[in-house]
Amino acid sequence: MIQVENVSKDFTLHNQNSVVIPVMENANMTVMPGECVGLTGSSGAGKSTLMRMIYGNYLTRSGRIMVGDLDVVTALPREILDLRRDTLGYVSQFLRVVPRVPTLDVVCEPMLAVGMAQDVAHARARELLTRLRIPERLWSLSPLTFSGGEQQRVNIARGFAHEYPAMLLDEPTASLDVANRETVLSLIGQAKARGAAIIGIFHDEAARAQVCDREIDVSTFARKAV
Amino acid sequence: MTPLLQVSGISKYYDTRLGCRDVSFDLYPGEVLGIVGESGSGKSTLLNCLAGHQEPDTGKVVFDTRADGPKDTVTMSEPERRMLSRTDWAFVHQNPRDGLRMGVSAGGNVGERLMAVGARHYGNIRAAAIDWLDKVEISQDRTDDRPSQFSGGMQQRLQIARNLVTGPRLIFMDEPTGGLDVSVQARLLDLLRGLVRELGLSAIVVTHDLAVVRLLADRLMVMKDGQVIEKGLTDQVLDDPQHAYTQLLVSSVLQV
Numbered sequence: 099m100i101q102v103e104n105v106s107k108d109f110t111l112h113n114q115n116s117v118v119i120p121v122m123e124n125a126n127m128t129v130m131p132g133e134c135v136g137l138t139g140s141s142g143a144g145k146s147t148l149m150r151m152i153y154g155n156y157l158t159r160s161g162r163i164m165v166g167d168l169d170v171v172t173a174l175p176r177e178i179l180d181l182r183r184d185t186l187g188y189v190s191q192f193l194r195v196v197p198r199v200p201t202l203d204v205v206c207e208p209m210l211a212v213g214m215a216q217d218v219a220h221a222r223a224r225e226l227l228t229r230l231r232i233p234e235r236l237w238s239l240s241p242l243t244f245s246g247g248e249q250q251r252v253n254i255a256r257g258f259a260h261e262y263p264a265m266l267l268d269e270p271t272a273s274l275d276v277a278n279r280e281t282v283l284s285l286i287g288q289a290k291a292r293g294a295a296i297i298g299i300f301h302d303e304a305a306r307a308q309v310c311d312r313e314i315d316v317s318t319f320a321r322k323a324v
Numbered sequence: 325m326t327p328l329l330q331v332s333g334i335s336k337y338y339d340t341r342l343g344c345r346d347v348s349f350d351l352y353p354g355e356v357l358g359i360v361g362e363s364g365s366g367k368s369t370l371l372n373c374l375a376g377h378q379e380p381d382t383g384k385v386v387f388d389t390r391a392d393g394p395k396d397t398v399t400m401s402e403p404e405r406r407m408l409s410r411t412d413w414a415f416v417h418q419n420p421r422d423g424l425r426m427g428v429s430a431g432g433n434v435g436e437r438l439m440a441v442g443a444r445h446y447g448n449i450r451a452a453a454i455d456w457l458d459k460v461e462i463s464q465d466r467t468d469d470r471p472s473q474f475s476g477g478m479q480q481r482l483q484i485a486r487n488l489v490t491g492p493r494l495i496f497m498d499e500p501t502g503g504l505d506v507s508v509q510a511r512l513l514d515l516l517r518g519l520v521r522e523l524g525l526s527a528i529v530v531t532h533d534l535a536v537v538r539l540l541a542d543r544l545m546v547m548k549d550g551q552v553i554e555k556g557l558t559d560q561v562l563d564d565p566q567h568a569y570t571q572l573l574v575s576s577v578l579q580v
Contacts (some may be wrong), residue, residue, distance in 0.1 A: 112568030156564040175543045175557045176352055196517060196539055197510040
């Protein structure tokens with residue numbers, strides 16, 4: 099479902115003496131439907147960078163990144179937007195939403211975007227928020243006023259609302275308490291069971307061991323010293 | 325899918341000074357394109373050329389008209405272009421005074437655009453005007469007040485109502501939130517986003533505010549010295565900028 103082939107990436111900082119920071123060279127990985135692959139490597143090794151490249155958020159210098167039938171590296175902006183709407187989900191640690199929009203609507207948005215009926219989307223959003231222990235009295239408020247942990251759980255509810263065939267999870271369990279962590283891990287398990295291909299970054303080893311079928315050490319993609 | 329707007333090779337010089345040079349892009353139905361750049365980078369010149377307010381020196385602006393399909397608006401006749409700008413196009417000015425008639429009531433401002441496309445029944449016009457004032461959160465009892473009695477944010481919302489009442493398919497916006505304080509800005513952005521999504525509108529938004537484009541635009545073009553130096557998905561351009569100027573622009577935003 100997700101196939102990374104000979105991918106290279108570097109950052110050029112034009113305003114800081116044009117420093118070129120090499121990140122990775124000839125990265126290769128494949129994720130099959132129903133499989134969860136954990137990215138490992140020390141901080142700064144390029145785990146999030148690789149994930150953002152797959153999402154089309156960062157450009158890729160060379161290589162090919164296939165998600166379904168689409169090569170993200172050469173795709174047009176609107177093809178990537180379609181891919182993100184229908185096929186590829188991304189859950190980051192941080193919630194980014196329009197001010198003043200109620201939590202329930204924030205969670206419903208991805209489902210409405212793929213054409214789900216309003217009442218079905220609402221029912222699913224309620225179920226997810228309940229499972230993630232967001233008190234019902236908060237649902238009509240904007241999540242921007244919530245605590246960090248609550249925002250993160252709203253973000254997870256939103257990320258799992260539509261059943262994407264492929265998902266990218268950037269530390270979804272960081273800073274959650276034990277009960278909520280278990281809920282998130284069970285959501286990941288269910289996504290795998292319905293055939294989603296998942297790439298995840300988990301700093302928590304126990305969590306990683308519980309849901310990941312394989313691990314890939316991103317630091318092996320680092321450019322070899324010349 | 326046919327692009328709603330196909331722009332190719334637009335250049336505009338003021339005497340020997342460069343306005344904008346060789347700008348090309350396609351805009352598809354439902355897409356929102358942001359154009360950012362500092363003042364003097366040519367973004368307003370470009371917008372005016374696209375909207376038919378200025379004539380470009382070279383290039384084509386092909387719009388997919390309802391009746392005849394794709395047609396170059398630069399070479400079409402003046403009446404045809406005026407008709408487009410009253411029906412399928414809308415232009416939201418930075419200063420609401422440029423887009424409103426300050427001496428005519430709020431309801432009249434909205435109704436005028438309907439009359440310009442042939443509506444004549446007073447009751448229907450007034451009902452449509454009130455409906456749109458409600459959509460932009462202006463209460464019904466202000467219908468007969470003049471815009472000069474409105475606050476800046478209300479004037480801007482009135483301008484949006486006036487523009488959208490005829491059901492345009494493409495909106496040009498020049499700094500739509502410029503000069504408004506942040507709380508009013510958030511409300512206006514919320515409104516614009518909702519309208520764009522509900523009505524499936526395409527929009528071209530010129531601004532220097534990167535937070536505004538991140539919320540509103542699907543795609544982004546960065547202009548400097550009259551040229552497009554970088555373009556792509558909005559979040560990609562903002563999070564992984566390639567050009568030195570874009571990197572400077574993104575890294576210059578103050579964190580709140």
